[in-house]
Amino acid sequence: MSTDALRLRPPHHRVDRRAILWWTTRALAVTVxxxxxxxxxxxxxxxxxxxxVPATAVIGVVGLLVTVAMPVWRYRVHRWEVTDTAVYTASGWLWQEWRVAPxxxxxxxxxxxxxxxxxxxxSSVTVTTASAAGPLEISGLDHELATRVADQLTETTQATEGDAT
Amino acid sequence: MSGPDDFRPEERAQDPAPPATPPVESDLDHERRTDQAADGGQETGPSGDTERAAGPAHDGGPSVESTTGTGQAVESSTGSGPEAGSEPSETGSAPEEHAGPGSEPAGDWQGLHPLSVWAGAVAAGIFLVPTAVIGTAAIALFAPLPWWALAPIPGTIALLAFFTSIDLLRLRATRFRVTAERVEMRSGVVAKAYRSIPRERVRTVDVNAPIFVRVFGLCSVTVGTGEQGGSDQFQLLYVTAGQGERLRRELLLRRPATGAGAATTGTDGSADDTEETEETGEVELARLNRAWFAYAPATTATLGIGVGFIAALVGFNAQTGGWAWEWASEQANLPTAEELTSMVMTRLLVVVPASLLVLLLSGVVVLTAVAVETWWNYRLTREADGSVRLRRGLLTSVSLSVEGRRLNGVTLHQPFVLRSVGGADVRAVATGLAAADDEKTSAKSRLSPPMPVGRARALAAALLREDDSPLDVPLARHPRAALRRRFTRAGVVALLGVAVSIALAWLHTLATQAWWEAVHEIEEEIIPVPLASRAVETTPSWGWAFLAVLVAVVAFWYAVGSYRGLGHGTHPRFLVVRSGMATRDTVALERSAVIGWRITRSPFQRRVDLADVAATTAAGQRMYAAKDVGLEQGLVWADAAVPDLLAPFLVREDGAEGESGGSGGQGSRETPSQA
Known part of the structure; x- marks a missing residue:
């Protein structure tokens, strides 16, 4: 691709660093x-x-690899942003996803x-639209911050015209 | 990936006040008022999205006397709901609406038609009574205790009487009415329910008349709101055909924007007015052409249904332990199974094509019959009020109306076999119809039988009110990398085919005579003419190579077709995506109906610079994707289709902010920044 290819820029904010610990613990629990x-x-x-015994070994090794690699990788990918007009999130690690909702x-x-x-x-903030194709989720935010983001989103949506369908 | 601990229902329940309830929407709150509210009690909670709770038993049958009470309840519940103030017109007009119940004829509570109980009883009786008679005869003739023969008929009658009386209670407990603002229904014998739908939320009205109901001049009416996963519908079983027709018109009739003002005229009057205009304003979009039934058997299922049909007969034979065939061959002097087998084995070249033909024919008969039942009297019209109305059905006559504004697009649906004979059918992309996972509503979204593809395209253009059909816009090709991905998949399938073939060939050489004998015996148990295992036995083991080749050829052919099916484009009002090989769907979705974007990339897609770019919407399947599109290509397309939404988040690779034609909004102005 040429150097000036059009790209999605990553959203501005990373999630909380503690999310790495959270993902690690979760992955470890599943692995165990x-x-x-x-x-x-x-x-x-x-x-x-x-x-x-080989099955145990394979599952254990793969699980541990995921536990080590996934949280850091996720932390690099997971980002979010709220503008005046839209909510924008990025998530995933191997399979990545970007979502925009006005x-x-x-x-x-x-x-x-x-x-x-x-x-x-x-905390996680979940934003739903009229589409059942899955809500936007910003997971791993600091609890205080999540509450503030939710409040702000509520305020902004109240100020915005539209019947949401 | 959302973790298992992300959402715990009990946690939500603990949360005293949902931190945020935006003003705009709360469908559930509106549409499921509990009977408690109607009784003047308090609501279950601020988040009324608990299931339509069964209120305390309502005293007596709800009658006209409760009209004012309900009016207040609705008003108060509207006021106490979290969406208070967001829809002032509703709250404001409520007192006016209920001020004089007598002055508003449409406000009267109506019951279901008394005959509907008997319609149900007759329908059940038609099945049950002959069964009972046969049961009586069978017991009297064969059973060791003939006295039991007295049981079936009185038992059936008691059963019928029991269910009829239950139905009678249901009938008497069900009341509905249409006011200027809402359509309401009370129902339930033990668990009382009160359902109320604001009329502006009504998306579809579905009038059905199965044959056993139609002979009584009745029909059922289902009101659709586009609510997700509507487990309990607003359904009236049954009202007279005239009432059904009037409800259909009234409920989809859009009042002028002033709303409450028009309400005082009364719904009856306005319905009469529109009756005339509608008769004249009706535009026919399509009407059944019987030649189209020729497309009905053009499905991959034809052979399968034939197999199913024959398999049912074979299954019956197997259940009787081959007795059915013996009996039939004795009666008709047909050859026995053994003779038949030897005959078949000597004439394999004749028998195999002949049996395939029989399968095909029985499939054709079954499918054509189904198509005739479904699409008889098919008519698609646009009413004067803009709604699209579908009428069809032989035994069950169906009338479905979709509010024009909610028809956000169409899908040109072309399964492989239908496509290869030049056919297609048209489906609606509408709010309230066809979530992909819901078979029932998915079937509802079909607006036409299979028809010639040119006719289907013309119909689609007419439905969308476009002279230049969005389905005719040139679609952009997807990058060659998308083809390479499909070749890779085909390669994997081909390798699997080779592996399976080798395994089967290996088993073939291992199989002993005794093993074959056992297989033949099993097959003879199941079908009278054992063919398959003998055919396999006589084939040399290198014959399995053909299987491997066949799998590989089909896989690569499928890959090419699947790549050629990909496409995306834009039309002034619509965006268009096309994909699929087994079933090719060309979707035209109104650009204003797009409520977000979802871009996903797998590791493989990232390596070759591809992405799936999907528009999310409230209508139809909720998400329509341009699959394996070049990332830049897809972003440009999405940005062009819905201006300003994606623009703030796009950049040129060299770092410059790109395409920020919109309000910019980069960064997060009021967003509390991270610590």
Whole structure:
């Protein structure tokens, strides 16, 4: 491609650094559960070990690789931005996604925090539009910041004309 | 990837006040008032999106006496809802609307038609009574305890009576009315429900008359609002055909923008006015041409349905342990299964094509019959008020009306076989119709039977009120990298085909005589003429190579077709995307209906500079994507299709801010900055 190719610029703000810890913990938890699934039978049934031990090893190694690589990678990709006219987010790691929703079409703004997010003082802001094709989600924001962003979004959408459909 | 701990319902519930409820929308709040509200009780909570809760049992049947009460309740609930003040016209007009219930004839609560109970009973009786009679006969003749023969008929009658009386209660508990502002329904015998839909939210009105209802002069009316996942619809079972027709007209009739002013004239009067204008203003867009039924069997399913049809017969034979065939061959002096097998094996070249032909023919018969049932009396018209009305059906006559403003586009739908015989059908892209996952509404979005593709394109242009059809705009090709991606996939499939072929060939050489015997026996159990396993046995094992070649050829042919199907373009009012090989869909979506963009890139797409650029919308399948488009190409297209939305986020690679024709808005002015 030529040097002046048109590109999406990344949104301005990164998510909170603590999100790395949050993603790491989450990935670790999933890895432990998935590894345990073949590992526990391997301990109990001796005849099945030739199959189960390699399976455990493969799942464990892949899981650990994901746990190490994914959170940092995600942190580099996950970004967000709220302008006067639109909300703009980037997310994903291997598969990446950029979403834009205009203020005038925003229907609801939610903040939500899972137990794990709460441990790290994080929150997610979810912005839905009339399309069921999935809401925009900004995950891993500082809780205070998330509340402020949600408030600001609410204010802006209230000031914007449109019937949101 | 959203984590498993991202959303916990209980957490949301704990949140005392949802931090943000924008003014613009809260469909659920509007459309699902609980009966508690109607009883003058308080609402369940600020977030009324709890399921339409069953209120306390309502005393007696809801009658006219409750009119004023309901009026107040609606008013108060509208006022107490989180969207208060956002729609002042509604709140403001409510007192006016309910000031004099007597002066507004349309405000009367109406019941369903009493005959609908008997329609249901007759329909059930037609199936149940003969069953009971046969049951009686069977028990009397064959069962060891003939006294039981007395049971089925009284039992059936009791069952019918029971369900009819339940239905009678349902009928008496259901009341509906159309006011100037809303359409309302109360229903439920034990769990009372009150549903109210603001009339401006009505997107579709669906009038259906299955044959058993039609003979009583009745029909069902379903009111669609475009609400997502509407588990409980606003449905009237059943009203008279005249009432159905009037509801259809009234509900889609748009009042002048002043709204409340026109309301005082009463809905009956306005309906009468429009009756005349509508008769004259109706424009016919399409009418059934019986030659189109020839396209009905043009599906890949034809052979499959034939197989299904034959398989059902074979299955019956297998269930009776081959007894059915023996009996049939004895009666008709047909050859036995063994004789048949030997005959078949000697004439394989005749029998195989002949049986395929039989499968095909039975598929054609079944599909044509279905098409005739579905599309008989097909007529597509545009009413004077701009709504599009579809009428069709032989046994079940269907009338579906879509508000004109909600028809945001059309899809030209061309499954492979239909496409190769030059056919297509037209589907609506409309709010309230056809979420991709919902089979029922997806079927509803079909606006035409399969017809010649030229006719379908003309119909699409007429539906969109465009002289130069958006479907005719030249579509941009996608980069060659998209073709290479498809070749890569085809290569993987071809390799899999080779692997499977090798495995099968290996198994073939391993198979012993005894093993074949066992397989033949199993096959003979299932079908009277065992063919498949013998045919396989006689084939030499290198024959499997043909399978590998076939898979590879089909895979690469599919890849090329799939690439050639890709395209995207813009029209002054619409954006157009096309994709698909097995089913090619060309979608024209109104540019003003786009409510966002979603750009996704897999690792492979990033390597070759491709992206999927998808427009999200409230209509139809909610998202329409230009797949594997060049990233720059896709961004330019999206930016042109919906100006100003994407522009602030686009840059030229060298760092200069590009294309910022819009308000700029780069950066986040009021955004609280990160710590």
């Amino acid at each position: 559960v998935l590894t345990a699934a073949p590992a526990i039978p391997a301990v109990i049934f001796e005849p099945a070990r030739p199959w189960l 203020m005038s079409r925003i229907q609801t703004v939610d903040t939500a925090r899972g137990p794990l997010q709460r441990v790290f003082g994080l």
